[in-house]
Amino acid sequence: MAREGSPVLRVEHLTMRFGGLVAVDDLSFEVQSGAITALIGPNGAGKTTVFNCITGFYKPTEGRIALRRGAPAVWSALEGLTDSGKRGLVRPDGALFLLERMPDYLVAQQARVARTFQNIRLFSGMTVLENLLVAQHNPLMLASGYTLLGILGFPSYASAERAALDKARSWLDRFGLIDRADDPAGELPYGAQRRLEVARAMCTDPVLLCLDEPAAGLNPRESAELNEILLRICDECDISILLIEHDMSVVMNISDHIVVLDYGVKIAGGAPDEVRNDAKVIAAYLGVADEEVAQVEASVGL
Amino acid sequence: MEYFVQQLINGITLGSIYGLIAIGYTMVFGIIGMVNFAHGDVFMVSAFIALITFLILTAWLGISSIVLALAIVLIVAMLFTSLVNWVIERVAYRPLRGSFRLAPLISAIGMSIFLSNFVQVTQGPRNKSIPPMVSGEFVLANHNNFPVTLSYKQLIIWGLTAVLLLAFWYLVAKTPLGRAQRACEQDQKMAALLGIDVDRTISMTFIIAAALAAVAGTMYLMYYGVVTFSDGFVPGVKAFTAAVLGGIGSLPGAVVGGLIIGLIETLWSAYFSIDYKDVAAFSILAITLIFLPQGLFGRPDVEKV
Amino acid sequence: MAVLANSASEGGRAEKPILSREPNRFAAALREAAFTGLVSFGLFLPLIGFETVTNIRDELILRTRWPLLAAFVFIAAGGRFFYSFALAPWLARRAQKPVKPAAAWRGHFKKWFVPFAIGFVIAYPVIVILVTGWGGALKWIDNFGIQILIYMMLGWGLNIVVGLAGLLDLGYVAFYAVGAYSYALLAKNFGLSFWVLLPLAGILSSFWGILLGFPVLRLRGDYLAIVTLAFGEIIRLIIINWTALTNGYAGIISIPRPSFFGIPFNANDNGFAARFGLEFSPLYRVIFLYYIILALGLLTCFVTVRLRRLPVGRAWEALREDQIACRSLGINTTNTKLTAFAMGAMFAGFAGSFFAAREAFISPESFTFIESATVLSIVVLGGMGSQIGVAIAAIVMIGGTEILRQLNFLKEIFGATFDPTQYRMLLFGLALVLIMIWRPRGLIATREPSVFLKKRKAISVDLVQEGRG
Numbered sequence A: 001m002a003r004e005g006s007p008v009l010r011v012e013h014l015t016m017r018f019g020g021l022v023a024v025d026d027l028s029f030e031v032q033s034g035a036i037t038a039l040i041g042p043n044g045a046g047k048t049t050v051f052n053c054i055t056g057f058y059k060p061t062e063g064r065i066a067l068r069r070g071a072p073a074v075w076s077a078l079e080g081l082t083d084s085g086k087r088g089l090v091r092p093d094g095a096l097f098l099l100e101r102m103p104d105y106l107v108a109q110q111a112r113v114a115r116t117f118q119n120i121r122l123f124s125g126m127t128v129l130e131n132l133l134v135a136q137h138n139p140l141m142l143a144s145g146y147t148l149l150g151i152l153g154f155p156s157y158a159s160a161e162r163a164a165l166d167k168a169r170s171w172l173d174r175f176g177l178i179d180r181a182d183d184p185a186g187e188l189p190y191g192a193q194r195r196l197e198v199a200r201a202m203c204t205d206p207v208l209l210c211l212d213e214p215a216a217g218l219n220p221r222e223s224a225e226l227n228e229i230l231l232r233i234c235d236e237c238d239i240s241i242l243l244i245e246h247d248m249s250v251v252m253n254i255s256d257h258i259v260v261l262d263y264g265v266k267i268a269g270g271a272p273d274e275v276r277n278d279a280k281v282i283a284a285y286l287g288v289a290d291e292e293v294a295q296v297e298a299s300v301g302l
Numbered sequence B: 001m002e003y004f005v006q007q008l009i010n011g012i013t014l015g016s017i018y019g020l021i022a023i024g025y026t027m028v029f030g031i032i033g034m035v036n037f038a039h040g041d042v043f044m045v046s047a048f049i050a051l052i053t054f055l056i057l058t059a060w061l062g063i064s065s066i067v068l069a070l071a072i073v074l075i076v077a078m079l080f081t082s083l084v085n086w087v088i089e090r091v092a093y094r095p096l097r098g099s100f101r102l103a104p105l106i107s108a109i110g111m112s113i114f115l116s117n118f119v120q121v122t123q124g125p126r127n128k129s130i131p132p133m134v135s136g137e138f139v140l141a142n143h144n145n146f147p148v149t150l151s152y153k154q155l156i157i158w159g160l161t162a163v164l165l166l167a168f169w170y171l172v173a174k175t176p177l178g179r180a181q182r183a184c185e186q187d188q189k190m191a192a193l194l195g196i197d198v199d200r201t202i203s204m205t206f207i208i209a210a211a212l213a214a215v216a217g218t219m220y221l222m223y224y225g226v227v228t229f230s231d232g233f234v235p236g237v238k239a240f241t242a243a244v245l246g247g248i249g250s251l252p253g254a255v256v257g258g259l260i261i262g263l264i265e266t267l268w269s270a271y272f273s274i275d276y277k278d279v280a281a282f283s284i285l286a287i288t289l290i291f292l293p294q295g296l297f298g299r300p301d302v303e304k305v
Numbered sequence C: 001m002a003v004l005a006n007s008a009s010e011g012g013r014a015e016k017p018i019l020s021r022e023p024n025r026f027a028a029a030l031r032e033a034a035f036t037g038l039v040s041f042g043l044f045l046p047l048i049g050f051e052t053v054t055n056i057r058d059e060l061i062l063r064t065r066w067p068l069l070a071a072f073v074f075i076a077a078g079g080r081f082f083y084s085f086a087l088a089p090w091l092a093r094r095a096q097k098p099v100k101p102a103a104a105w106r107g108h109f110k111k112w113f114v115p116f117a118i119g120f121v122i123a124y125p126v127i128v129i130l131v132t133g134w135g136g137a138l139k140w141i142d143n144f145g146i147q148i149l150i151y152m153m154l155g156w157g158l159n160i161v162v163g164l165a166g167l168l169d170l171g172y173v174a175f176y177a178v179g180a181y182s183y184a185l186l187a188k189n190f191g192l193s194f195w196v197l198l199p200l201a202g203i204l205s206s207f208w209g210i211l212l213g214f215p216v217l218r219l220r221g222d223y224l225a226i227v228t229l230a231f232g233e234i235i236r237l238i239i240i241n242w243t244a245l246t247n248g249y250a251g252i253i254s255i256p257r258p259s260f261f262g263i264p265f266n267a268n269d270n271g272f273a274a275r276f277g278l279e280f281s282p283l284y285r286v287i288f289l290y291y292i293i294l295a296l297g298l299l300t301c302f303v304t305v306r307l308r309r310l311p312v313g314r315a316w317e318a319l320r321e322d323q324i325a326c327r328s329l330g331i332n333t334t335n336t337k338l339t340a341f342a343m344g345a346m347f348a349g350f351a352g353s354f355f356a357a358r359e360a361f362i363s364p365e366s367f368t369f370i371e372s373a374t375v376l377s378i379v380v381l382g383g384m385g386s387q388i389g390v391a392i393a394a395i396v397m398i399g400g401t402e403i404l405r406q407l408n409f410l411k412e413i414f415g416a417t418f419d420p421t422q423y424r425m426l427l428f429g430l431a432l433v434l435i436m437i438w439r440p441r442g443l444i445a446t447r448e449p450s451v452f453l454k455k456r457k458a459i460s461v462d463l464v465q466e467g468r469g
């Protein structure tokens, strides 16, 4: 399961404060390209906040979040970019972006980071198909000549729309939603809504896909199916996945690398096997101080 | 300086009236999340009720004690206006509760149009003016032959506003009704599950809002001595502006917002141009909201992602 | 279907005890009627029981109207009794009946409705002339046809902002005013023709839309609503007070009217009638204006329908559904809102310049908040986002209030002092309340998807979000 490459995302010294509350405290980690990285931790640990910082919904108090696209060699330009005060740089061989400097929609549009939400956010009054077309807004907008050509009915837009529909159809196929394509998204069962949200994110052609508890509320079968899809798209589509998950069976099964947060602080990081046996992690999950872990473990029969 | 102090006094008086109406907007918004567009017209109706009561008392019953007459007018106006607002809520808003946000708004706009035209049809379109109810004034200072005065009317308005605000604050902060109101604001379903009669609480909110509007209406009539069917719209919009400025949903915000709007309006008329006084009030509103989107005292509307 | 069956069975449960015990139902209805009577007595006592009138000495005095008060109370109580005793059980029984499947004619109706309607509005002036004759046609084409079409166009324009993008705009009339005054001032001062100024007025309005929209579109929900209301009022107040430019309350008179390819509609020798060898009649101009506004209206509708199927249109609707999700998909929400605002403003500008050209006179009176409220209610009543719904709502609301102007025969019933136009706005307000209670989500309570794979299925409006600005 080793799909290691060079990092696509580097989070360095990320700190996010809300008034007196430090939701994320000096967090650093990397997401390797083509790999699945899991971010875990107890409730309120600050996982969603990390996502919001990466995707530009929150402006981090401190820290640097850098994303690479294309050749790993662009990393060499990181320090120069940081000092230049610019948001990003595009070279023929790749691109580099400082996400903490970009507003949310540009993170998605230019840096190509797609995400899903902990409490599903679909366009519930629009059909499944329309949801996927909205996700392809930017290329379609360009093809419609910023509406001007589209309204005059130029054929170039028609062909772009056909391509968009084909892409939507192929994602619907992969996520098993093709039969519900013309139904409103709000009418789908919960599991299908979760899958649709991932499919919609994939329609933006992301480099990095951030999934906030994608298996929450799914039954074990649905959850297993989702795992399989995630593994497949990670292999086939040349993307990296960053995933928040509470379900340890999911996390241990599919992730290559795990970062553990507790009260905003990174308490462990590494391959699933290392993290599984880390005393601090167990303590954090069981909610006791480190010294008492053995005692607690014994009492629960571990 | 004297001129300024005089304008300040006038501005606070006007602001008190706006503040009392603004509380109605803010309270109703707080509890059912709806902009009660008809509230300005409820205020106008209350001024008419006060006018009619005043005429009955003075012309028919021959009551000469102005204090007694004013007290009776106030109470009658509060009672009847509360009834009006109670019925409005029952008929026009309750059937729409929990549905789509724009439906009650349109219903309220319809109610507003209905009320002003109802008064026009039943009472005629002309200005209704009465002889001054209260006259006389204190001279606070007389410098360079420019007297700074505080009229009895203004004093009554200040006093009444202060007393009512205290009573009202007590009601909301300390009584079971106030607690029920705050619970409904947070979560109506949960409040109902805990045994709070949500319908009754909302009705009570409308009644209190109307009672305060009636006080404002009576004082408006007393202060200006004239009222017409179309007098609901402009004070209504300004009071709403005040409520938004103070942070809609916030009670102290409504009062402070009312005072600010009243002061801006009087000071602008006094120092700049009376024609553009409303433009000034609305511009200040727009500017405040652009830089302080939740108003002065409103809870910031955090977008939880 | 399942939902309907469910609510029907609930209704049945609630209704049974009433049906099984007849005398109780009567007593209960009586009690309710008495209560309603009491409440309405209190409600109507001050304003109907008494009338304030000014006597010869210019003093305000009171007159009583006890019979009228009694009539009101009686009608209220009687109405309540009828409702509780007869109407409510009947409604409950009806709700219990199984819902009939939609008849086959409905499908055909849907398919043919739009072409038929377009054919009808094109033929409307001819039909009116055939039915009412040359003399009576003016009223029907001008007061009904043109008036309704103006509001229909405004409704379609605002529908982009409120119905599609979910931005609550209470100051839409401001852009209508900008269009009207742009046309009036430019036509009078520079002598430009209607056809040059029409697009210019649209552009100016949408420019104002962007200018006002830029700072305020960060605001959400009701804050946005109040700021748009404030801007609407500010523009009206500026028009009133900037007398050097706009002539204030007095308004602008003798605004040039559109000509027929350079031929004016007047009684002169080079006028339209004379050129074409016809007898002069104001009707020609009205018919010409009718077709102009019809073309403008259809253009608005066509463009909107088209936009809905383009990425901008889908982004507007997505914005209404969930702004945060939009941003996570790389949509620039500020720009998207601005385009909606500018588009809506542009159509209002077209309509405004047409209005100025039609009336040849404009004053601030025509641009009050009531206009914004009327257009908004047309949008909401139509069913947010539905083009056909807006058209029907405009016909119902504007046609309905125009009919009230025409009811002069009522004078014969209620006496010569009875003025039906007085009751126009009263009934308009009442109608808004009643229609909202009857159909809170508007006449057309479904949304048509903009694209489909296999089958176009209408979406129940319950799933559609209303937008929070």
Ligand SMILES: Nc1ncnc2c1ncn2[C@@H]1O[C@H](COP(=O)(O)OP(=O)(O)OP(=O)(O)O)[C@@H](O)[C@H]1O
Binding pocket: A018, A021, A023, A041, A042, A043, A044, A045, A046, A047, A048, A049, A050, A118, B302, B303, B304
């Ligand atoms: N916008 C905000 N304003 C204030 N505090 C916030 C905000 N967003 C998050 N927080 C706080 O930051 C902390 C971390 O929250 P976060 O949602 O990131 O946790 P989480 O790890 O995702 O938890 P869960 O597993 O429950 O989803 C919490 O204490 C939360 O209350």
Ligand SMILES: [Mg+2]
Binding pocket: A047, A048, A049, A118
């Ligand atoms: Mg979370």
